[in-house]
Amino acid sequence: MNQTIETILQHRSIRxxxxxxxxxxxxxxxxxxxxAASSSSFIQCVSIIRVTDHEKRLLLAQYAGGQEYVASAAEFFVFCADYNRHQQIYPEAKLGFSEQTLIGAVDAALMAQNSLLAAESLGLGGVYIGGLRNNPDNVSSLLSLPKHVLPLFGLCLGHPAQSPEIKPRLPRSLVVHxxxxxxxxxxxxACYDQHVRKxxxxRSGGSKDMSWSEQISGTLNKEARPFMKQFIEGQGFSLK
Structure with missing residues (x-):
């Protein structure tokens, strides 16, 4: 096993x-x-907003559901699918296709994973912030995002002040077909559920008694940001 693989397998979220x-x-x-991450068809349809303004960080922490580490982390990046740049280059660009939305989301995730792995290899830590999608309109307004730019998630980075246990992932036998x-x-x-429960x-000192199946049942038994469809379409994505 080499150092790169060890870094990947030692991943844990730092808050x-x-x-x-x-x-x-x-x-x-x-x-x-x-x-340097891979880019579908070399479209390069991702932009990263590096947020260094403290007041904006405080607001983003609020928009993300009160996640204070958005404000306290050394760095905070917002990953966006971006076709505005392409429209500026080629105003006749045919935009709004669902496939373009997928490409933007996939490429942004690849770039973000490269970012976090690079940071972890330097002894840093981080955590992704999907909570920005709780208030996408406010996030877009705060960061002056034009049409055809879609904020997807954030990434906190900094020097770790904690060393949590590695959260158990689904076993290979349930993931790989x-x-x-x-x-x-x-x-x-059932074995995995028991592992997660333990x-x-x-981690909680006995205050949290929940399996993975119970957790996802609770998560998938409620609405998942139903306002996102209207917001995504309003930004010019997934119109066709």
Whole structure:
């Protein structure tokens, strides 16, 4: 096993940071690693907003549902699908296709993962912030995002002030299918549910007693930001 694989397998979300800044050289390296990610058809349809203004950080933390580490992290990036740049280059560009939305989301995720892996390889930590989609209109207004730019998620980065346990992921046997899709193996799922339950009990000191199946049942039993469809279309995405 090499150092790259060890870094990947040791991933855990960091939500508490020291006050130490990330130096500019490290920050530029992280951003260069993001830009080096694969790009579908070389469209390069992602923009990153590096938010350094403290007042904007405080508002973004509020918009994300009170996640204070958005304000306290050394760096905060917002990853956006961006076809506005392309329209400026080629005003006749045919935009608004659902496939373009998918490409933007996939490419943004690839860039963000490169960013976090690069940061972790430097001894830093971070956490993704999907909560920005709680208030997409406010986020877009605050960051002056024009039409054809879609804010997808944020990324906090900084020097870790905690070392949480690694959260157990689904076993390979439930995730990887060979040649065709396989039915759910409930015996393996039950073992995994017990593993997750023990993880939560240990992490919470016994105050959280929940399996993964129970967790996703609660999550998928409620609306998932139903306002996003209107917002996405309003930004000129997924119109056809």
């Amino acid at each position: 508490k940071f020291t006050s130490e800044p990330i130096n500019e050289r490290q920050c530029h390296t992280i951003l260069d690693c993001a830009i 060979e040649n065709s899709y396989a039915p759910l193996n409930r015996e393996i799922l 993880y939560y009990q240990h």
